[in-house]
Every structure is written in structure tokens, then in C-alpha cells.
Amino acid sequence: MLGFIIQRFMQAVVVMAVMSVIVFCGVYAIGNPIDIVIPPEATEEIRLNTIRRLGLDRPLYEQYFIFIGNLLQGDLGRSFVYNVPVLELIGGRLPATLELVLISVISATVIGVSLGIYAGYRPDSWLSKTIMAVSVLGFSVPSFWVGLILILTFAVNLGWMPAGGRGDTVEILGIEWSFLTADGLSHIVLPAVNLALFKLAMMIRLARAGTREIMLTDTIKFARAAGLSEATILRRHLLKLISIPIITVFGLELGSTLAFAVVTETIFSWPGVGKLIIDSISVLDRPVMVAYLILVAFLFVTINFVIDLVFALIDPRIRHGASA
Amino acid sequence: MTDPVLSVRDLRTHFFTRAGVVKAVDGVSFDLAAGEILGLVGESGSGKTVTGFSILGLIDAPGRIVEGSVMLNGTELTSLPEAQLRARRGRDISMVFQDPIATLNPMLTIGQQMRLAINAHEKLGRRAAEARAAELLTQVGIPSAEARLRSYPHEFSGGMRQRVAIAIALLHRPSVIVADEPTTALDVSIQAQILYQMRDLAAQTGTALIWISHDLAVVSSLATRLAVMYAGRIVEQGPTATLLRDPRHPYTAGLIASLPATSKPGEPLAQIPGTTPSLLSLPPGCPFAPRCARQTPACTEEPALTIEADRGWRCFHPVGQMHEEPA
Ligand SMILES: Nc1ncnc2c1ncn2[C@@H]1O[C@H](COP(=O)(O)OP(=O)(O)OP(=O)(O)O)[C@@H](O)[C@H]1O
Ligand code: SF4
Ligand SMILES: [Mg+2]
Numbered sequence: 001m002l003g004f005i006i007q008r009f010m011q012a013v014v015v016m017a018v019m020s021v022i023v024f025c026g027v028y029a030i031g032n033p034i035d036i037v038i039p040p041e042a043t044e045e046i047r048l049n050t051i052r053r054l055g056l057d058r059p060l061y062e063q064y065f066i067f068i069g070n071l072l073q074g075d076l077g078r079s080f081v082y083n084v085p086v087l088e089l090i091g092g093r094l095p096a097t098l099e100l101v102l103i104s105v106i107s108a109t110v111i112g113v114s115l116g117i118y119a120g121y122r123p124d125s126w127l128s129k130t131i132m133a134v135s136v137l138g139f140s141v142p143s144f145w146v147g148l149i150l151i152l153t154f155a156v157n158l159g160w161m162p163a164g165g166r167g168d169t170v171e172i173l174g175i176e177w178s179f180l181t182a183d184g185l186s187h188i189v190l191p192a193v194n195l196a197l198f199k200l201a202m203m204i205r206l207a208r209a210g211t212r213e214i215m216l217t218d219t220i221k222f223a224r225a226a227g228l229s230e231a232t233i234l235r236r237h238l239l240k241l242i243s244i245p246i247i248t249v250f251g252l253e254l255g256s257t258l259a260f261a262v263v264t265e266t267i268f269s270w271p272g273v274g275k276l277i278i279d280s281i282s283v284l285d286r287p288v289m290v291a292y293l294i295l296v297a298f299l300f301v302t303i304n305f306v307i308d309l310v311f312a313l314i315d316p317r318i319r320h321g322a323s324a
Numbered sequence: 325m326t327d328p329v330l331s332v333r334d335l336r337t338h339f340f341t342r343a344g345v346v347k348a349v350d351g352v353s354f355d356l357a358a359g360e361i362l363g364l365v366g367e368s369g370s371g372k373t374v375t376g377f378s379i380l381g382l383i384d385a386p387g388r389i390v391e392g393s394v395m396l397n398g399t400e401l402t403s404l405p406e407a408q409l410r411a412r413r414g415r416d417i418s419m420v421f422q423d424p425i426a427t428l429n430p431m432l433t434i435g436q437q438m439r440l441a442i443n444a445h446e447k448l449g450r451r452a453a454e455a456r457a458a459e460l461l462t463q464v465g466i467p468s469a470e471a472r473l474r475s476y477p478h479e480f481s482g483g484m485r486q487r488v489a490i491a492i493a494l495l496h497r498p499s500v501i502v503a504d505e506p507t508t509a510l511d512v513s514i515q516a517q518i519l520y521q522m523r524d525l526a527a528q529t530g531t532a533l534i535w536i537s538h539d540l541a542v543v544s545s546l547a548t549r550l551a552v553m554y555a556g557r558i559v560e561q562g563p564t565a566t567l568l569r570d571p572r573h574p575y576t577a578g579l580i581a582s583l584p585a586t587s588k589p590g591e592p593l594a595q596i597p598g599t600t601p602s603l604l605s606l607p608p609g610c611p612f613a614p615r616c617a618r619q620t621p622a623c624t625e626e627p628a629l630t631i632e633a634d635r636g637w638r639c640f641h642p643v644g645q646m647h648e649e650p651a
Contacts, residue, residue: 124385216384217426218421218423218426218427219426219427219428219429221377221382221421221427222419222421222427222428222489222492223429223440223441224382224410224413225380225382225413225414225418225419225421225493226413226414226418226440226441226444226492226493226495227410227411227412227413227414227415227418227441227444227445228410228414228440228441228444229410229444232440232444236432236436236440237429237432240429240431240432241429241431314431315430315431316430316431316433316476316478317430317476317478320476320478320479
């Protein structure tokens, strides 16, 4: 197990190193921030000073190594635009995104897997057919449109929920959270539903496919032949046997939603990181972009690492490195 | 004869598929006495497994028992509500499958799986359940059983996994075990070991066995009675020695002729010509007719069951009865 962890860790380090180069070069290629950062009426002297201060006069590889050197000391640079440390900027927005994404991905998984198992267990019942029809909808309707419809229906017409913002927050461990207040929770519902719909559909499909496949196997037949009740079979046998793809998708969805909740955050004016990134791309705020992309890469590497660990924990064949 | 523990009458299990109705089991009847071993032989696709599953009430859609009766210790199983049927499965009747790799759950330890099977019928504490499980594992010949309870299936060989499955089937000392080709997937050397061990265990516990196999050589060394299946029916049954010495049905005779022991050394093994018919397009009348050397126009009718002493067969022109030899 320890060897497995070390090996995965080395892999993660290599991936991060490669990603940092790609991100750095990629962002460099997008455009020159100088024209945006420096006002057109600035004198040539101010211009040159600013360029030197931002380190933009050095060759790319030097800029890269300075960046990496600072990064290793926990310094991701300062925003060109806001002139505050990038980490502070992103850190201030992260809790909002985190709570929204966690709530939507976790509820999509719990509800989706339950519905999917039911649909796979009783494929011919009308309820299963309804569930599958809804899941097709979840796949095919564009997210931004659903967001607008949600606002129109529940905020504008019915007035049940607020249309945007985070609502009241409480501070815990020095961080502001919305989901712990009634008002904050009412603000989360609509964007969370918006984010969750696609994932819900995916989890339903995944759990249903797994259930249909596993229920036909000899493992289940044998458990039935031994007299196990259907509830025990679902809980003790099926759930474990369908878990591997579900955990994979859960991890990847968690990562990609954290990184790219942009559309929903924009529609619901949710002050999360997605909004920050869109803004910094439009003004070519290079440090923010680079830091953000590096963090996203780090997030995915970590998630993959955790997924592998969880696999090893729940599946003895992976843990023991066996082939059978 | 004492009352049989299991009595199957005119059992019919059909699969309602898109391509048509597959009559996988179509009129199967037999009795099983306490402690008896019945060998159920037939080619692949003849309906042996479906017969076994039907007896346990484990037929999944699109299949259904459309007719017939399965009496276990005097209880009719086919009309039993699912909850009561479940309470009997694993306790009064259990089953061992062909492929031990596929039957055990790879993600649970042997101990967990055995405890699930114990707790399905008896609320035993963890300790007591593990003690019972270990005792059974020892009985089926697994060394250091106590420690192996914590192992996962992939840490066992195929033969050992099958022993675990057999131990699970034996947990509640059922009166009947359906053993569906439990040794076919194993090495030859292990096959024989498991075969005779299971026979001895059944004898010790008074459990009756239905031993399913496509290999007449294997079952005939084990079974007290034989039932020969063809296209969803039992075409002949009787005491093993009688059937081997003096078969009536041409299909039984063909199976015996193709045994290595009955053919002369140096000569190729006799084979029954032709292949198993598709159950979707059976000829009317005797299903064996297209492959039968003794076939006559009479065979387009369904042959009725002929009973003679302790044996029976379904054929218009049985082998070994000179007066009915076709012209
Ligand atoms: N779920 C199903 N749907 C449709 N047909 C089925 C189904 N299960 C079994 N059958 C059909 O029933 C017939 C009998 O199958 P069965 O598995 O009982 O044969 P078998 O005698 O056990 O053969 P084998 O020696 O290969 O195990 C086969 O023709 C098979 O195609
Ligand atoms: S009934 Fe006719 S076709 Fe069928 S086995 Fe007997 S002789 Fe052959
Ligand atoms: Mg079979």
C-alpha cells in the first residue's frame, strides 16, 4: 500500500510539473497584458518601469522559474489588476463555489444513484420509465437555459426563491458560509439545482447500467439461492459492485464543477471563483489565470489520487494488485 | 418407497423473448428421495440449468414457470409467496453454480459472505456465525479456515472457491442441493476430489443432490439415478446401472456409445450426429427425430412416457426391445 502511494505521488509531481509549463506558455500565448494594465496616456518611463516591476521584460523561461520559485514558497504572485496576492483573491471566492458545488454534486450523486438503482432494478415499471425520461432531459437541455427558466419560474413568477446572490452567511473558522442560514440556503437552492441536473442525469444512467448488469450476474443469483433478502442483496452486494465507476465520475464531476461552475455562477450572480476567472481572462490578468489553472490542475491531480486510494480501500483486488 | 423430499411434476419454464417463446423446460417430472443423488445429464442448452433455477424459484424475466409443480418436503413451491420462498432457499434447498469465479462477490471477504448467508435464516452473533462458517470451511477441506475467513475470493484458487460455495450451500444443512456442473470449470485432478467429497458430505448430512452435468462419465460414477434431458424434456430416467447397461432411448444409447470406456481402443469415439436443435424451431413430435436413426413417420407425434418398473422413457421405438424394432 505504501509503495502504491509513493508511486502515485511521484506521478502526481510529474503531472504537476508538466502542467505548470503548459499553463505558463499557454497563458503567455493568449496575449500581452501590458496594453491593458498600463493606461494609454502613461509616459514611456512609467511604461518601462511597470514592465520591469511586473517582470515582463525577462525571457519567458526566466519568468517561469521565478514563478516556480515563488510558487514553492507558497506565493502565487499578485494580481495585475487588483494588486493583491492572487491566493487571497481566489481564497476569498473559493468558499462560495465550494459550498455550492459540494451541495449540488453530493445531492446529485445520492439522489441519482438511488433513482438509478431503482430504475435498473425494476426496468419495466412506469416510475423507472419516468426517471429515465427525466434523465434524458437532464442531458439534452443546455444548462444556462435551465438556469434562466429556474429564475423565471421560482424567483420571478412564483417568488419562492431569490434570483441571485449568496444571502446571509455565518462565519466558521474565519470563512463565510451560506448553507448554514435559512436565507443563505434559500439562495443556494436554485443554482445548486441548476448545477446538479446534468450530474443527476449522469448518475442515474451510470447506476442504472451498473445495476442492470450486476443483477444478472451469478454473484446475485448465488446470493438469492442462499436466501438473502433483496434489500440485503442491494445494500451489501450491489452497492459495492457498482461503486467503482460511480466514484470515478463523482470525483471528476466534483473537480470539473469546482473549476468550471462559471455559467451558473454568472446567471445567479454567485460570487464564486468562476466569476473571478471570467473577469481576469477578459483583462488578461496573467497571474490570476496562471494561478487558477495551476490550482485546477492540482485539484484534478489530487482528486485522481484520492479516487485511486478509495478504489484500493474498497476493492481488495486493486489493493492486492491481483489480476483476477 | 418413502415420500420423496423433492417431487417435480410436469414443470414447464418458458422464456418469452422477442424472437419467440423459448421452451427451455417443457414437461419435466422426477422424484428425489432423501439422501439420493440424481444425475441430470444432457447436452449444452438442453435445459438443465433452467430446471435447477426453476426448482429454486429463481427464474428472471423474460422467463416464467408457466406450469407444473415443485413439492419440497410436502410444500408446493411454485405458488409460494416470494418471502416464504426466500425463507426456504438456502435453508431447505440450495444451489452450487458452475463457475466459482463468478459466484462469489470479489469485494467481500469469505467470512462476510458466509455471515450474510447465515444471517439470512438465523440471527447469530458475529462470533457464533464465524465459528459456524469456519466449521463448514473445515468440512469442505479448506485448511486454517479461521484465518481464511478474512481472505477475499481472489486469494483462493478456483477449486478452493468452489469449496467455499459448497460450504455456503451446506450452511443450513438443506434437504436438497442442486449442483449445477460444479466441477466443470476446474482442473481434472481437483474435479474428482470435489466430486467425491461432495458425495460424502451429502451422505453424512443426509442431503439429496441433483447433480447436473453434460458429462455422462462424471455423473454415472456418482449418481444413484440418472435423468437424461433433451430439448427441455427428460427423455429417459432410471437407476444408473440399469440405464447404462440397457438404455431404451436412442439418445441415451448415443451418449453411452460416445463414452470413452465403451468404445474400442484405437477407434474414434462414436458421436451422435447433428447438433442440439434450436428451441425456437423444434420439429413437431419427438424433438430428437432429426438426429435419430430409428425415426419413423410415427415420430411426428409426441411420444408418451412409458413406465416400466423403476424406469421410464419417451420413445416410440426404444432400443433393446426387439418386438418394437422398426422395419
Ligand atoms: N434468460 C433467457 N432468455 C432466453 N432464453 C434462455 C434464457 N436462459 C436460458 N435460455 C435458453 O434456455 C435453454 C436452456 O438453457 P440452460 O442454461 O438450461 O441449458 P443447460 O442444459 O444448462 O446448458 P449448459 O450445459 O450449456 O449449461 C437454452 O436454449 C437457452 O438459450
Ligand atoms: S420417438 Fe422416434 S425419433 Fe424420437 S427417439 Fe424414438 S425413435 Fe427416435
Ligand atoms: Mg447450464
